[in-house]
Amino acid sequence: MGFHFELLHRDSQTRGRLGRMETPHGTIQTPAFMPVGTQAAVKTLTPEEVREVGADIVLANTYHLYLRPGHELIRRLGGLHRFMHWEGPILTDSGGFQVFSQRALRKIHEEGVSFQSHIDGSRHQISPEVAIDVQEALGADIIMAFDECTPYPVTRDCARQSMELTVRWAARCRRRKTRSDQALFGIIQGGMYPQLRAECTGRLVEIGFDGYAIGGLSVGETKPMLYDMVEASEPHMPEDKPRYLMGVGKPEDLVEAVLRGVDLFDCVMPTRNARNGFLFTTHGRVVIKNAMHADGDGPIDETCGCYTCRHYSRAYLRHLFMAGEILAMRLNTIHNLFFYLNLMQEIRAAIRDNRLARYRREFYERYQAGTGGQGPNPVQSSGFPQDV
Amino acid sequence: MGFHFELLHRDSQTRGRLGRMETPHGTIQTPAFMPVGTQAAVKTLTPEEVREVGADIVLANTYHLYLRPGHELIRRLGGLHRFMHWEGPILTDSGGFQVFSQRALRKIHEEGVSFQSHIDGSRHQISPEVAIDVQEALGADIIMAFDECTPYPVTRDCARQSMELTVRWAARCRRRKTRSDQALFGIIQGGMYPQLRAECTGRLVEIGFDGYAIGGLSVGETKPMLYDMVEASEPHMPEDKPRYLMGVGKPEDLVEAVLRGVDLFDCVMPTRNARNGFLFTTHGRVVIKNAMHADGDGPIDETCGCYTCRHYSRAYLRHLFMAGEILAMRLNTIHNLFFYLNLMQEIRAAIRDNRLARYRREFYERYQAGTGGQGPNPVQSSGFPQDV
Numbered sequence: 001m002g003f004h005f006e007l008l009h010r011d012s013q014t015r016g017r018l019g020r021m022e023t024p025h026g027t028i029q030t031p032a033f034m035p036v037g038t039q040a041a042v043k044t045l046t047p048e049e050v051r052e053v054g055a056d057i058v059l060a061n062t063y064h065l066y067l068r069p070g071h072e073l074i075r076r077l078g079g080l081h082r083f084m085h086w087e088g089p090i091l092t093d094s095g096g097f098q099v100f101s102q103r104a105l106r107k108i109h110e111e112g113v114s115f116q117s118h119i120d121g122s123r124h125q126i127s128p129e130v131a132i133d134v135q136e137a138l139g140a141d142i143i144m145a146f147d148e149c150t151p152y153p154v155t156r157d158c159a160r161q162s163m164e165l166t167v168r169w170a171a172r173c174r175r176r177k178t179r180s181d182q183a184l185f186g187i188i189q190g191g192m193y194p195q196l197r198a199e200c201t202g203r204l205v206e207i208g209f210d211g212y213a214i215g216g217l218s219v220g221e222t223k224p225m226l227y228d229m230v231e232a233s234e235p236h237m238p239e240d241k242p243r244y245l246m247g248v249g250k251p252e253d254l255v256e257a258v259l260r261g262v263d264l265f266d267c268v269m270p271t272r273n274a275r276n277g278f279l280f281t282t283h284g285r286v287v288i289k290n291a292m293h294a295d296g297d298g299p300i301d302e303t304c305g306c307y308t309c310r311h312y313s314r315a316y317l318r319h320l321f322m323a324g325e326i327l328a329m330r331l332n333t334i335h336n337l338f339f340y341l342n343l344m345q346e347i348r349a350a351i352r353d354n355r356l357a358r359y360r361r362e363f364y365e366r367y368q369a370g371t372g373g374q375g376p377n378p379v380q381s382s383g384f385p386q387d388v
Numbered sequence: 389m390g391f392h393f394e395l396l397h398r399d400s401q402t403r404g405r406l407g408r409m410e411t412p413h414g415t416i417q418t419p420a421f422m423p424v425g426t427q428a429a430v431k432t433l434t435p436e437e438v439r440e441v442g443a444d445i446v447l448a449n450t451y452h453l454y455l456r457p458g459h460e461l462i463r464r465l466g467g468l469h470r471f472m473h474w475e476g477p478i479l480t481d482s483g484g485f486q487v488f489s490q491r492a493l494r495k496i497h498e499e500g501v502s503f504q505s506h507i508d509g510s511r512h513q514i515s516p517e518v519a520i521d522v523q524e525a526l527g528a529d530i531i532m533a534f535d536e537c538t539p540y541p542v543t544r545d546c547a548r549q550s551m552e553l554t555v556r557w558a559a560r561c562r563r564r565k566t567r568s569d570q571a572l573f574g575i576i577q578g579g580m581y582p583q584l585r586a587e588c589t590g591r592l593v594e595i596g597f598d599g600y601a602i603g604g605l606s607v608g609e610t611k612p613m614l615y616d617m618v619e620a621s622e623p624h625m626p627e628d629k630p631r632y633l634m635g636v637g638k639p640e641d642l643v644e645a646v647l648r649g650v651d652l653f654d655c656v657m658p659t660r661n662a663r664n665g666f667l668f669t670t671h672g673r674v675v676i677k678n679a680m681h682a683d684g685d686g687p688i689d690e691t692c693g694c695y696t697c698r699h700y701s702r703a704y705l706r707h708l709f710m711a712g713e714i715l716a717m718r719l720n721t722i723h724n725l726f727f728y729l730n731l732m733q734e735i736r737a738a739i740r741d742n743r744l745a746r747y748r749r750e751f752y753e754r755y756q757a758g759t760g761g762q763g764p765n766p767v768q769s770s771g772f773p774q775d776v
Contacts, residue, residue, distance in 0.1 A: 039707070039708075039711045039713055040704070040707065040708075041708060041713050041715045043713065043714060043715070044714045044715060044718075045715070046715065046718070046719075064711075068707065068710065068711060069682070069703070069706075069707040069710075073682070073683055073703065076683065077683070077685055077701060077703055077704075083701070083703070083704055083707075084704065085699045085700055085704075294457070294461070295461055295464065295465070297465055311473045312473055313465060313471070315457070315461065315465055315471070316428070316465075316471055316472065316473075318457075319427070319428065319456065319457040319471075320427075320428075320429060322456065322457075323427045323452075323456060325427055325429050325431065326431060326432045326714055326717060326718075327429045327431070327432060327433065327434065329714060330432075330434070330714075330718075331434075
C-alpha cells in the first residue's frame with residue numbers, strides 16, 4: 001500500500017479542510033501537527049509517549065541523520081521506523097533547510113550544495129539526487145524535495161533565481177525517486193513575493209507531486225507576511241493533495257493557517273519551549289520557574305488531560321525545573337505536545353461542524369482572558385488579520 | 389498501619405535472609421534494592437517507570453529536599469509521596485552523609501552540624517532533632533537517625549569519638565520522634581574498626597530501633613574492609629529487624645552483602661552509570677559509546693527483559709548517546725535499574741531455594757565468561773573472600 005490523501009470535508013465558512021492521509025505505516029487525520037524528532041527521537045520522549053500525547057506522525061531531519069549515524073547504517077538496520085521504534089508514519093525533510101541555515105559553511109551550485117558538517121567539519125555534497133537517495137535509505141512514508149531555502153530579506157531578483165533553482169531541483173528529485181511506497185512532496189519557495197509563490201506553486205503542480213509544502217517561512221518575516229504567503233500559494237494547489245506549512249508555528253499560527261487551507265504542520269516550538277520551562281495552556285503561556293508557582297498545588301492547566309497535568313502540581317514541576325532534573329523536561333514536553341495535538345483535534349472537530357471561524361474567535365478569547373502577565377499574549381504578538 | 393518486618397526464611401548454607409517489610413504505603417520484598425530519588429525524582433524516570441523496572445521502594449535525600457524546595461513546602465502540599473507522585477514506600481536518609489561530604493562547608497558540635505548550602509551558600513544548622521522534624525514533615529515510611537559519617541581513613545580514637553557522638557545523636561533522634569506511622573532506623577558507625585562497629589551495634593540495639601543500618605561505608609575502603617565491617621556488625625543485630633547497608637554498591641557487593649545477612653540497599657551506581665553510558669549486563673559491563681556497538685543490531689543484553697532491551701538496538705542506543713539525546717539517559721537508566729532489581733529478585737529466589745551460595749558462583753562465572761575487555765571485571769576488582 002502506498003500513499004493516499006482523501007479530502008473528507010470542507011468548512012462551510014473558511015478554507016479549512018478535514019482530510020485523511022493513508023501511508024504504509026498508518027493513517028493521519030488532517031489537519032495534523034508533527035512532533036519533531038530531529039535525530040530519530042522526539043527529544044526526551046519514547047515513541048509510546050509520542051503516540052499517547054496524540055501524534056499520528058513524526059518528522060525526522062535528513063541532514064542530521066545523514067551526518068550521524070548515517071543513512072546507510074539506518075538502512076542496514078531495517079530503516080528509520082525500526083531504528084527508532086516508531087511504527088507510525090514518518091516524514092523526513094530533505095536537509096535543505098538545515099544546510100542553508102549554516103550560511104558560513106555552505107556553497108550553492110546548480111548541481112547542489114557543498115557544506116561542512118556542524119559536528120566534525122567534514123566536507124559533504126548534497127544534490128537533489130543525493131537527498132532522494134538518502135531519504136530512500138531512511139525509508140520514511142513521506143519524503144521532501146531538495147529545495148533552496150530563500151533567505152530573508154532578499155531582493156525580488158534573488159528570490160526569483162532561488163525559486164527557479166528550487167523548481168529545477170524539484171524536477172530532478174521527481175526523476176530520481178524509485179520507491180513507490182514513499183510519497184514525495186514538492187516545496188514552494190519565492191521569498192516574501194506573492195507572485196513568485198504563486199508561480200512556483202503552478203510550476204511544481206505541473207511536475208506533479210503527492211503533496212505540496214510551503215517552505216522558506218518562519219525565517220524572521222512578520223505574521224501578516226506569513227499568512228500572505230500561505231494565501232498566495234493555496235489557490236494554486238490541487239484540492240486533492242495535502243498542503244504542508246513547514247516549520248510553523250505558534251498555536252495561533254496553526255489556527256490561522258488551517259483557516260487558509262493548510263493540512264500539515266511541524267515545529268520545534270512545543271518541545272523546545274518545554275525544555276526551557278515555557279508551557280502552553282488554553283489561557284496563555286506559563287513560565288514554570290516563576291516564583292508564583294512555588295507552592296502551586298494545582299496542575300499547569302486545570303482543563304488539560306495530559307499525563308503531567310493529571311499527576312503533578314506546578315510546585316513539583318517548578319521544583320524539578322529549578323533542580324535541573326531531566327524529568328522536568330520530559331513532563332513539560334508531554335504537556336506541550338499534548339496541548340498542540342489536542343489543539344489539532346479541536347480544530348478538526350470544528351471543521352467537521354462547520355464552526356472553525358467561531359472556534360478561532362473563542363481560541364483568542366480564552367488566551368486574552370488568561371494570565372497575560374506570564375508571557376507574550378499571542379493575540380498581541382501575532383498581528384493576525386481580520387476575521388475571515 | 390505502621391511498620392512491620394517479618395523474617396520469612398533463612399538460606400540453609402549462608403546468612404542470607406528472605407523477608408517482608410510492611411509499610412503504610414505497601415510491602416517490600418527483601419533483600420531489596422532502593423533506586424535513589426535524591427531530589428524527589430529517580431533521575432530521568434517517572435514513578436510508573438520506577439515501578440515497572442521492579443522497585444518496591446525508593447530513597448529520597450533529606451539534605452537536598454530540606455534545602456530545595458524545603459520540607460515545609462512539601463508538608464503543605466501533602467507530603468513527599470503526593471509531591472512526587474510515588475504511592476509506594478519511601479525511605480529518607482537523615483542528611484548526615486550529604487552534610488559530612490562537604491568537609492569545607494561544615495562544622496560539627498555536640499548539638500549538631502552547621503553548614504553552608506551547596507546551592508546558595510546560605511547558613512543552616514541540622515541537629516538530630518531537626519533531622520527528625522524534617523523527615524516527619526517529608527513523611528517517608530522509613531526515616532533515618534542523624535549520624536556523624538566517620539571519615540576514611542581515620543585513627544581509632546577519632547573513630548571512637550565519632551561513633552559515640554553518633555550513638556548520643558541516635559538516642560536524641562529516638563526521643564524526638566512523634567509519628568507512629570514512620571519507622572526509625574539507627575545507623576552503625578565505627579570507621580573500619582570491627583570492635584567499634586560491634587560496640588556501636590550493641591548500643592543502638594539497647595536504644596531500640598525499627599531497623600539497623602550500616603553507615604560510613606563506600607567511602608574509599610577496600611572490598612575486604614567493606615565485607616569485614618558487615619560481618620562485624622551483623623551478629624549483634626536482632627534477627628527480627630531489617631538490616632540496611634547504606635550507599636552500596638556494585639552488583640557483586642549486593643550478592644556478597646546478602647550472603648552476610650543484609651536486607652536492604654541503595655546506591656546511585658545504576659542510575660549515574662546509566663547517564664554516563666555504562667550499562668550492566670549478566671556478562672559484564674557494556675560501554676555504549678564504544679565503536680563496536682555502532683552497528684549492533686541486537687539489544688544490550690539478549691537475556692534481559694527490560695523495556696530498553698525489548699525495543700532498541702545497541703546501534704540506536706549508541707546513536708542517541710553520541711548525539712546527546714536525553715532519551716539515551718532514560719533508556720539506559722531503565723536498563724540498569726531493571727538489571728539491579730532483577731538481580732535482587734534472583735537473589736530472593738535463590739534464598740527461597742537454599743541455593744544462594746551456588747547462585748553466587750554462577751553469578752561470577754557469567755561475569756567472567758562475558759566481554760571482560762569492556763570494563764573492570766567485578767571478580768578481579770572486588771577481592772571477594774572464599775566461598776562461604
